[in-house]
Amino acid sequence: MEGRSTAEVTSVRECPECGAPVPVDERYVDWCAACDWNVDPGAPEPEPGRMPAARRRLAHAYGEQLAAEMEQGRSQSRPVGRDAATLVAFVLSLVVHGVTVVLAVTGILLVVSGWDTGVQPVLGALLLGLAALLRPRPVRLPKDARVLYRADAPRLFALIDEVGAAVGTPGVHAVVVDPKANASVTTYGLRARRMMVLGLGLWEILSPQERVALLGHELGHFAHGDTRRGIVTGGALHALATWYYVLAPTPPSGLLDRFVNAVTFLPRWAVYGLLVLLDHLTLRASQRAEYLADVSAARVGSTEAAVGLMDRLLVGPAVGPELRRESVAAQVQGGSAGREARERAEQGLWERLALRMGAVPEHEYERLRRVAARRGHSVDSTHPPTHLRRRCAAAGGPYPAQVTYDEGCAAAVAQELAPARAALAIRVIRDYAG
Template sequence: MPTIEGNLCPACQTTLTASPDTAELDAAPWCGACEWNLDHHPDDRRYAWFARRMERADRQAGFASQRELARSAEPAPVRAGVHRFLVAVSAALLLLLAGLLVGGLWLVAGGGGIWPVGGGLALLLIVLLLRPRFTRLKKLLTRSYRVERTNAPTMFQLIDRIADRLDAPRPDVLLFDFGWNAAVVGIGPRPRRALVLGVPLLLALGPQEVVALVGHEMGHLKYADNRRLVLTAPARTMFGQVARTIRPPLRAPADLGIDPSVAFFVVAWQLIAGTASLLLHAAHLGINRAASRDDRTVELRADAMAAEAAGSAAALRLLDVLAILPTLPEYVQHYVPQGEAAVTWRRMLRSVRERETATVAWRQLSIRRDASLLSSHPAAGRRYQWLTAQPAREAAVVLTEAEAESLEAEIRPYAEALHRTMLKARPDDR
């Protein structure tokens, strides 16, 4: 890093910006005007030299890629060639699994001795490990609540209004969970659409920002982004699964306590399986690097839908909340009076927002933190830059004061449920 004189940027002589995160006060400063040194990423000494170099290269390349994306006039369309390639790879992998399944069943059914049966069982085990996995509603309900229209009529009316405005399909299921996120999830092999909203995130948002959040997710529904993920999932996951499964321990045989008489065979196994694991992992990284570029562009497209529904100002405020998101969970704690969790948490979270989002430093810090070619979402700061450059939009869906109060009342029982869950985990602190 070049010598810094007088806390000024060596490139443009602007005063440097320090990290606003108190946990990173010793992080390298950067220039908020020209982004000098914003791509700096300290080496993680827990990893070997080669791994550190690879991580640094990924972050620097991801930084450049996201900067180029943020400067684009409009979201690039999903690349049809890449999508077709990923679908073809997924289809080939599924056909291979079908062949292994048929072969395994034939060997087991045919008998013929321990070796054919053992080989057949091994093939069936491989199929079991690599089989496509679909999200099940029952599994989602272990960590979320299914919300019915009678329990949250204002929220459902909001979803209906946004769906009509964006010409998007309505979700089949609405779920509230305890996460700091929101998502559209496909359920089952012929996926039903589930809209999942995190209760803590909803508490941190103002009414019009909730409109932006729902509008963003409805934008994903409009363009069937989840279907694209389902069709390409085998290509995105199987190479990585196999690589992790066959990866041998990297320690020397002596460190593993293995007898020296068989150490040669262990080393040979490490070389062969390790090389195969490395090649498969490289394929996994290559495929996900190609796929993640389209993932990031569709996030900008969904941000445009959020601005269309809630107005540009509300969509930008939502992105500011996402930029400071790493600091917010500490303000949702169990030591609040029972029955007052929702009110207390909402007051604390919005107080933090008023204090922290007045500066652009958090947006820029998110750019540093989330720079990676493998990231499925652009950094919140990059998304803010892109949306700011778009023509400003007025809100198409506006919540009245009465609707906002009703919406907060509908969220409150789920916040109290989160509080009860936290108290159960800390029974001595009631």
Template sequence: MPAIPSLTSADVPWRCPECHSALVTEHDGEPWCDRCEWNLDAAPASNAPSRVDRSLRRLDHKAGYDLSTTLFRTLAGKKAQPATVSLSEIALVGMTALILALLIGMTAVGLHLVITASLLGKALGLLLVAVAVVLRPRLGTARKVLSDADTITEAQAPALFAVVREVAAKVGAPMPHTIATTSRWEASTLVVGLRRRRILLLGLPFWTVLRPQERVAVLAHELGHFVNGDGSRRLALQPAVTVFGTIADLIDPRQVLAEVRDRVNGNVRPSAALLAGLVLLPVVNTVRGALLLLHMGTHALAARSSQRAEYYADDLAAQAGGSTAVVGLLDVLLLTSRLKTRIGTRARQKAGVIGWRETVENTRAEYATSAGQLRQLSIREDASIFAAHPQPGLRVRMIQAAPHREPAVVLTEVQAAAVDAELAKYEERYRREIAEHW
């Protein structure tokens, strides 16, 4: 895939109206000025199926862009602090309490109707209980999270555990209860279940292509979420930020439209119920639009604290792994779609970790001169109030705005190779999965 081309005045009939510099673009996207960032806030083109969805996406992009850039300006250059309880979070916790009370009430009424009412009443009772079950909070389970992962014990991977323990001590985080590896492009932490078990997931393709200090940085960032208490925060806010979206999905009219279209194409007469659903579509779309606006509103309230938490985790990553490593890690994330495509190609060519790492290093070198524009482009393309993370471009700027940090935890090439050797037994099986799915 070619790097972002810099357009000259000969290529486009206009220049930046603010600073008169030549504009840049990627493919057929909206041009912007990489000097003063004129038009960087332009929303990417949307292929959403309906006018309502397209309008909501434009609103989401504008709100997400404004929120993330405003938060960046508020925090840049200041000492990073853990996310504190804000007024918006208090409002969401209050909403969560009301939702939980309503769900408990629905369950109680539903069970009462099932036990005591007539047949119609029992049906209504079952419906109430079913709705309450669908809308219930999810604690998550370790079994589900680890269903496609390989759990690693300290006896199997002492070098990996030693690195994790050293990084956890540096950032003041507790050790995970479970460390596991997967074939996915990821590094993440989760807190699940009634016992709130801490899980660290390291996707082998992602972990192994990072340079040693970038591995320290990603561990410090992920373990930093245990310091932030983000698992408890997400659990407390979960009902408020999910309930309206879940209901909107349940009444999504596209299923009705698809069924009508399939029946007509198959020369089958739609049922009366389907036709009635078709007549009610404008009403359903209006209600769904209102629910989606509420869904967006609750996410907008939650997004500020979640993005602050990510900035703090990045700061911990810089303390442990060094500022240079964090910037390198974020630049790898900017190239995710390109890297996954190329690693998938190499996997189909029977290449393993060494081949993946070579591909990643070549790609990083190819895009080195375009790094600044890629970071800017992420500020536009990744803007959303549903984004728990700030855009990579803003995260890089936040690290660069802070004093430069040298690494406090140094992972040598020898130590990194020892960790790779401990994980090598998963390489061939994951290579086959990557070759099939990437």
């Protein structure tokens, strides 16, 4: 995909607030760059609930301070996960998992030793079931996904290896390709093998160097670490969230409900306090790891590519509706005509998506950047706001590209991804649900 659209706006209107000229494009929101009129007309409501609100407050508390430290280089030299807060979080996580072990052992003892009572085995089975819900779980490879191994895509894996070497970390064992506008890395299985998820909805709308920056960002998570992604701390956060759900009060419809709510009141607030504490101990390091991954993207793919990647992420939410629109349009006809329409839609799907996303004008990108700055951490606290990530990726540079994605490499990788692209196009057109 080439750079973003530079097509000129053919009509303007007058801003109702300040009278400045407003570009008019029926595909996008009309807004005023002079006074920000209508810049964010569809702002989503923050995720409801006590825990999301607590996470937003914590993320906002770090926000600009952490970004300023990153821009000044004060946080880039310290490895993630080697401070007192991370150590305390690790110990607390072990305590949480220790409770799970106690539940499992107690459940086994009740089942084995109290078999003749009839009651103890039932209670033991309940404890074992709860322990199974709370246990840390290694990620598994998706069963219905398109999984590529080194033998399937040697040039893609060679590119990932080259980017990993530039970032300072090994490559991955498997690449999972899906249709979403996203990418991620994690480990899977008991041997903690490395896996990268590449969403074609994002990969296909990026320029060649932006793809290198994306790989650099994702591999940067391995290089810099993120305790919340690990099985110990991540598993503890999952266990505490499960406890909080299990102990949640039920609407009182009788005396028994009121009694249960009263009995679980103190444990519920204790779990909430531990969950907030563990969030507090890990969230700053997690967000710093995200910033460091963005710096890795800039250093390996170039500052220009990393900043471009941040902009592409702003239009990422529009990819899902575009794919759904393609799916709906291809399925409105029945019979042989419908079958032919679906086949036509499946062919060239990703190219059409890239063209539409490439046609997004600069004034829409600027609006989305301003929206990101306005919303900040209010909607998503798992990542720093995109405008801060963009700012930090541009700081300290400009960096030239350490890894270049030339035409030969691009053609080889495209050929290796072709079967996955075709299969996922069929899935999108026939049953895409976002």
